[in-house]
Amino acid sequence: QLAVPSTWVNQRGSILSIQAIDASTGNFTGTYVNNAAGFSCRGQPYAMAGNVAANKIDFYVNWTSPTAPNCRTITIWNGRVAGDKIPTRWKLYYVGSDWNFHKMTGQDLFTRR
Numbered sequence: 001q002l003a004v005p006s007t008w009v010n011q012r013g014s015i016l017s018i019q020a021i022d023a024s025t026g027n028f029t030g031t032y033v034n035n036a037a038g039f040s041c042r043g044q045p046y047a048m049a050g051n052v053a054a055n056k057i058d059f060y061v062n063w064t065s066p067t068a069p070n071c072r073t074i075t076i077w078n079g080r081v082a083g084d085k086i087p088t089r090w091k092l093y094y095v096g097s098d099w100n101f102h103k104m105t106g107q108d109l110f111t112r113r
């Protein structure tokens, strides 16, 4: 069961805020503030959207905004809600100078704040 609204922090110091959910679909919206070392587009909220079904959770951020820096990347997290933890794996996609899509992958562990 996912509490909404709720705020979650990962091991990189980034903050996931889940603000609203449609109970009939599990679709939710909120914001994500990236604070991870080694990445750009830090310290400002970007729109986040996702879905939760039973304990399975997926969400994404398009790091493009009219009011914040444009990283021209997209991150998708897939994970599960386990009490006050959300362990995830993520994929970050970007278009390289060769015009092909490139992918970075990693893991984030979110803890409820």
Ligand SMILES: O=C(O)CCCC[C@@H]1SC[C@@H]2NC(=O)N[C@@H]21
Residues within 6 Å of the ligand: 010, 012, 014, 034, 035, 036, 039, 040, 041, 063, 071, 072, 073, 075, 090, 092, 106, 108
């Ligand atoms: O640098 C970018 O292209 C945009 C920011 C990406 C931040 C990534 S998303 C996966 C990982 N988890 C975080 O909280 N931040 C980094």
